[in-house]
Amino acid sequence: MKIVCLGGGPAGLYFSILAKKANPDWNVTVIERNRADATFGWGVVFSDKTMDGFREADPETHCAITRAFRHWDDIDVFFKGAKTTSGGHGFCGIARIKLLQILQQRAAGLGVNLIFETEVKDPDDYTSHYDLVVASDGVSSPTRRKYEDVFRPNVQVRTNRFIWLGTRKKLDAFTFDFRETEWGWFNLHAYRFDEDWSTFIVETPEKNWLRAGLDRMDLSASIALCESIFAERLDGNRLVSNARHSSSSAVWLKFKRILCEKWHHNNIVLIGDAAHTAHFAIGSGTKLAMEDAMALARVFRRMKAIPANRCSAIRRSASSRRSNCKTQPAIAWSGSKTSSATFISIRRSSPIAS
Numbered sequence: 001m002k003i004v005c006l007g008g009g010p011a012g013l014y015f016s017i018l019a020k021k022a023n024p025d026w027n028v029t030v031i032e033r034n035r036a037d038a039t040f041g042w043g044v045v046f047s048d049k050t051m052d053g054f055r056e057a058d059p060e061t062h063c064a065i066t067r068a069f070r071h072w073d074d075i076d077v078f079f080k081g082a083k084t085t086s087g088g089h090g091f092c093g094i095a096r097i098k099l100l101q102i103l104q105q106r107a108a109g110l111g112v113n114l115i116f117e118t119e120v121k122d123p124d125d126y127t128s129h130y131d132l133v134v135a136s137d138g139v140s141s142p143t144r145r146k147y148e149d150v151f152r153p154n155v156q157v158r159t160n161r162f163i164w165l166g167t168r169k170k171l172d173a174f175t176f177d178f179r180e181t182e183w184g185w186f187n188l189h190a191y192r193f194d195e196d197w198s199t200f201i202v203e204t205p206e207k208n209w210l211r212a213g214l215d216r217m218d219l220s221a222s223i224a225l226c227e228s229i230f231a232e233r234l235d236g237n238r239l240v241s242n243a244r245h246s247s248s249s250a251v252w253l254k255f256k257r258i259l260c261e262k263w264h265h266n267n268i269v270l271i272g273d274a275a276h277t278a279h280f281a282i283g284s285g286t287k288l289a290m291e292d293a294m295a296l297a298r299v300f301r302r303m304k305a306i307p308a309n310r311c312s313a314i315r316r317s318a319s320s321r322r323s324n325c326k327t328q329p330a331i332a333w334s335g336s337k338t339s340s341a342t343f344i345s346i347r348r349s350s351p352i353a354s
């Protein structure tokens, strides 16, 4: 069996690990356009329940993530000068780059062929050479674009703007802070993901973003404004961007909600952000991407030969995952109904819901 994963993010790497582990004689390749050490963003979060699933799927990866993560239980919400703390949630944060390194090392150790700095131009360059083509090529998936009429993605671009920054401020809880400014409401989602760093995402409706003049500011001015709005949370610590290569307006993004109608086409299957996205306010994008990988790997586990019913196996896995992800707000942070409900109600009742 020859498998190629187009894209070496969490979804493609984790699937390659699980497929190779279950079938060491399979030829499994991951093709990634970036360098091994290149990444966007800062940290990602998993619930305790998600970690339990990882332990079951591959104890080695779970153990390496556990050694590198930072665990906490509380959510702090700051609103109109009051702080509300909700406890007992159970999260862990990890640097995205660290997660990718762990997955890369585990994949390489199992004998997965990792190819970096290679751009996939057309998925059909691979479909006839591989039995299974896993399109794990992220939110802008070229594979999804090529077969748009088959996958039928429903794409909704949310109106709010957000910027993903980092800070050395050591936060003790998942932190939401709603600030009313002269330009309107700004919201913070922040959490610590290792000994030194916290992720710091600032979000605001487009009209407030324009009123504040952020469309005309360079990156340093944008960061300075965020530092002044959330000065109380930062305690004098600076905010840092790791998207210095982008222009200022490019780093203020709009969230794209994507859900494909169909996740497979012949021997191609979409997983992770290529198939669906999850809003950053409820986290879970990486969790869902890795759980897609687990679901697909389960279908192919212990198949010693190329199965005659390969396409129907892909179809079964894709349909079942799709129904799960369709209800993703309800299963976000699926470890605990309480935490899921907390996030959803914070989001829905917030002054900046988009």
Ligand SMILES: Cc1cc2nc3c(=O)[nH]c(=O)nc-3n(C[C@H](O)[C@H](O)[C@H](O)COP(=O)(O)OP(=O)(O)OC[C@H]3O[C@@H](n4cnc5c(N)ncnc54)[C@H](O)[C@@H]3O)c2cc1C
Binding pocket: 006, 007, 008, 009, 010, 011, 012, 031, 032, 033, 034, 041, 043, 044, 045, 046, 118, 119, 120, 121, 136, 137, 138, 139, 141, 142, 162, 163, 164, 201, 271, 272, 273, 274, 278, 280, 283, 284, 285, 286, 287, 288, 289
């Ligand atoms: C602001 C923000 C905060 C977030 N916070 C969280 C969080 O707290 N928790 C969480 O779980 N998730 C979070 N996410 C979501 C998370 O980052 C994604 O859901 C997750 O990375 C999806 O994994 P993936 O492997 O499907 O895609 P990606 O991580 O995007 O990986 C896709 C890979 O494919 C490669 N690729 C693309 N096209 C090609 C090509 N043509 N040729 C070769 N390679 C290609 C890309 O370089 C990339 O490495 C957040 C996202 C944002 C924007």
